[in-house]
Amino acid sequence: MVTSHESDHSVARFDVILSGGGLVGLTLGVALADAGLEVAIVDRLDPATVVDEPFDGRASAIARGSQHVLAATGVWAQAAEEAAPIYDIRVSDGRIGRRPSRLFVHFDADEFAEGPMGWIIENRMLRRALHARAHALPSLTLIAPASLDRAERRDEGVIASLSDGRKLHASLLVAAEGRNSPLRKSAGIPVTTWDYPQSGIVCTIYHAHDHAGTAHEHFLPSGPFAVLPLPDDEKGRHRSSIVWTEKRDLVPGFMALDDHAFAAEIQRRFGYGLGEIKVEGYRWSYPLSLMHAERYYDRRLVLVGDAAHGIHPIAGQGFNLGVRDVAALAECIVDAQRLGLDLGSDPVLARYQRWRRFDNVVMLATTDGLNRLFSNDLPPVRLARDLGMGLVNRFSPARRFFMRHAMGLVGDLPRLVRGERL
Numbered sequence: 122m123v124t125s126h127e128s129d130h131s132v133a134r135f136d137v138i139l140s141g142g143g144l145v146g147l148t149l150g151v152a153l154a155d156a157g158l159e160v161a162i163v164d165r166l167d168p169a170t171v172v173d174e175p176f177d178g179r180a181s182a183i184a185r186g187s188q189h190v191l192a193a194t195g196v197w198a199q200a201a202e203e204a205a206p207i208y209d210i211r212v213s214d215g216r217i218g219r220r221p222s223r224l225f226v227h228f229d230a231d232e233f234a235e236g237p238m239g240w241i242i243e244n245r246m247l248r249r250a251l252h253a254r255a256h257a258l259p260s261l262t263l264i265a266p267a268s269l270d271r272a273e274r275r276d277e278g279v280i281a282s283l284s285d286g287r288k289l290h291a292s293l294l295v296a297a298e299g300r301n302s303p304l305r306k307s308a309g310i311p312v313t314t315w316d317y318p319q320s321g322i323v324c325t326i327y328h329a330h331d332h333a334g335t336a337h338e339h340f341l342p343s344g345p346f347a348v349l350p351l352p353d354d355e356k357g358r359h360r361s362s363i364v365w366t367e368k369r370d371l372v373p374g375f376m377a378l379d380d381h382a383f384a385a386e387i388q389r390r391f392g393y394g395l396g397e398i399k400v401e402g403y404r405w406s407y408p409l410s411l412m413h414a415e416r417y418y419d420r421r422l423v424l425v426g427d428a429a430h431g432i433h434p435i436a437g438q439g440f441n442l443g444v445r446d447v448a449a450l451a452e453c454i455v456d457a458q459r460l461g462l463d464l465g466s467d468p469v470l471a472r473y474q475r476w477r478r479f480d481n482v483v484m485l486a487t488t489d490g491l492n493r494l495f496s497n498d499l500p501p502v503r504l505a506r507d508l509g510m511g512l513v514n515r516f517s518p519a520r521r522f523f524m525r526h527a528m529g530l531v532g533d534l535p536r537l538v539r540g541e542r543l
């Protein structure tokens with residue numbers, strides 16, 4: 122990878138330009154460059170900043186299908202060292218300060234006989250692994266910090282103008298710019314969107330007992346409370362990552378608590394299953410919303426990841442959807458190149474849209490429905506969902522069905538998701 126900060130006013134030529142080098146943009150850039158394409162990734166943030174702890178406190182659940190993509194593109198070798206495997210998932214319904222309902226769903230990796238059900242990795246560690254892989258790929262150029270300010274999308278190609286005055290040319294421009302994608306807006310692609318009256322509080326907790334690879338999802342009236350296993354720190358302390366969904370207007374009050382009072386609130390919600398909980402260091406909060414683009418492409422422009430869809434983090438699937446976009450789009454582009462087709466032509470981009478739209482819509486609807494079903498305390502709804510969870514727990518084909526979906530291993534799988542090279 123060539124990392125470039127200096128401006129050069131000639132027009133540099135690539136096969137594909139990506140605007141946005143977040144988790145999804147980097148994954149796509151690596152996949153395409155690994156398959157031999159000339160790729161430029163432009164990001165407005167300094168690469169040194171985005172791997173620092175204060176930048177992003179989230180940890181991501183990596184589904185099995187996403188792990189296959191990261192392994193097939195040479196990223197997983199480094200990421201695996203920082204990832205905690207999930208062997209057990211416990212889903213329960215509860216109220217603050219009370220024991221979780223006894224009707225919980227329990228997913229056990231032994232039932233699937235294929236190793237861990239997924240992994241948890243801190244986003245900054247995944248970014249480090251992606252940057253390291255990108256550095257090793259000579260056909261990938263990361264231009265950062267610089268923003269892509271303007272794009273002229275013509276029949277013969279795209280010319281992108283960057284904030285440092287540089288111009289780039291390619292057959293295809295990819296918007297991997299996150300939810301507020303300027304390229305999506307300038308192309309006039311409409312979106313369906315709504316805000317949840319919730320924010321996600323995120324932090325790392327330290328606890329007395331080993332988590333033994335168990336992830337917990339505890340449904341509380343204000344929203345899901347997830348405790349996700351992380352590898353022990355360098356001092357051997359047991360750690361987990363918290364995603365605490367809370368009513369948005371209460372979040373500033375919780376964020377202002379001192380570490381001791383904040384840890385006590387977590388303990389009140391989660392209990393003592395992991396022993397005494399301590400909190401230190403940074404906390405983050407993210408306003409939650411749903412968003413879906415009405416179409417995923419325009420002339421020589423295509424959307425991936427959060428630029429195309431944003432979902433509730435209830436099932437830890439936002440990045441995983443983005444990785445499945447990456448796998449499908451990379452396959453469409455590489456197949457087109459091998460056939461001598463124009464990479465930015467409508468048929469190539471339409472194939473990608475057909476491939477990804479259904480899976481994304483299903484996940485948007487499922488996560489939205491789950492959040493509505495579980496983020497309330499109405500007695501009849503509570504009874505119905507507890508009975509539903511009890512039934513799913515007793516019926517192993519149902520458990521396997523849900524788990525195969527969450528692992529990203531159903532449907533028409535792109536080659537990378539099957540673990541094959543492009």
Ligand SMILES: Cc1cc2nc3c(=O)[nH]c(=O)nc-3n(C[C@H](O)[C@H](O)[C@H](O)COP(=O)(O)OP(=O)(O)OC[C@H]3O[C@@H](n4cnc5c(N)ncnc54)[C@H](O)[C@@H]3O)c2cc1C
Nearest residue numbers: 141143144145165182268269299321426427437439440441
């Ligand atoms: C609380 C919370 C917990 C979550 N947990 C999980 C989880 O467990 N598992 C999971 O799969 N997903 C999870 N997600 C979702 C996941 O974090 C996102 O789906 C994912 O980070 C989206 O990545 P992205 O690269 O598409 O967008 P972003 O991360 O938003 O990156 C966009 C990038 O584009 C750059 N950019 C934007 N515009 C320009 C421009 N004009 N020029 C240059 N650069 C530009 C930005 O600087 C940024 O680097 C969670 C989300 C939240 C809020």
